[in-house]
Amino acid sequence: MVEELSAQENSVVLMLLFATIFLTLVTLGLILFFYFSRKKVIQKEREKAELKIANQQKILETSIAIQELERKRIAQDLHDAISSKLNIVSLSTNVLLSDKKTTNKQKKTLEQILEITSTTLESSRKIAHDLLPPILDKFGLKAALEELFEDYCKNTQIDIQYDLEELEISKEKQLHLFRILQELVNNSIRHGKADELVVFLEENDNGYKLRYQDNGLGFDVEAVKKKAGIGMQNIMSRARILNGKFHYDSQIGKGSTFVIRSNYEKTH
Structure with a gap:
């Protein structure tokens, strides 16, 4: 049992x-x-x-x-x-x-x-x-930017310090970089009320770096990240077309900085 x-x-x-x-x-x-x-x-x-x-x-x-x-x-x-x-x-x-x-x-x-x-x-x-600078097609980006900056310095109160290197990129990409800088300068003058700009365009081992800085009014970075204006959208879109990494920083009353880094294949 x-x-x-x-x-x-x-x-x-x-x-x-x-x-x-x-x-x-x-x-x-x-x-x-x-x-x-x-x-x-x-x-x-x-x-x-x-x-x-x-x-x-x-x-x-x-x-x-x-x-x-x-x-x-x-x-x-x-x-x-x-x-x-x-x-x-x-x-x-x-x-x-x-x-x-x-x-x-x-x-x-x-x-x-x-x-x-x-x-x-x-x-x-x-x-x-302004719509289509002939010097860009004839003599390249460096010459076109030098002319652009000289025109701004001559016709406005702004002072532009720049150091530019010639880049071995296509005419199409040169035009995108030209438009980006054109837009940045216009924004610095119209919205930022800047009177001093510093622009560096230099080659590195794999590509190039563009650094742009102004002493303008600055802007709210977070607000721009949430809703960018048409000008900023165009800049970001052109940077993406260039396969570039776009970074910007700004503080109210302390100016703005914009940086684009991009790799490219040299044309021969």
Whole structure:
């Protein structure tokens, strides 16, 4: 009788042991199932986010490319349509001024027309130059930036100290760097109210580094990270096109610093 009870107890213990093992395995299986399911969901969400970022980047790159094409078209129109016609007006006015039959009153009016025409012609040339600087295509980035900085120093109260090295990069990438610096200088003058800038562009073993610093009003870095303006978005987009790492720092009342580091393959 005792042996029968002992056998039953052993049987119950074994059943409980197997049941415990079974429940443990089921629980472990459910945990692993939910873990890998969750991991798969997270992976899918990450892929969707990366795809969204890639699409946004592609849209921004397309937008920038369209901007450059539009700038080129407007610059060409200014040169071909407006500047050429203004030159004709200027030449015709000079012919009338040299005519002996022209009265003094008429000459005064013609001189005013000539002055307005010359001023408008110079403005249209400057706008066309800003839209598409010919020196960039002919002589490269270093020469174009030197001209840009000299123009700013001549026509504004700003002082720009710079040290630039020639980079062996494509014309397209040179244009992106030129636009980035153009945007930074405009922001420093208009929004930062800066009167001193320091710009370094130098090669290193693997690529190049651009460092830009102003003594302007500065800005709230966290606010810009949450919502960047169009100018800053364009700068960041161009930096990504250059495969560059873009970093900026600023303090209210203590100016701003912008750094772009990029690797590139030299062209020969």
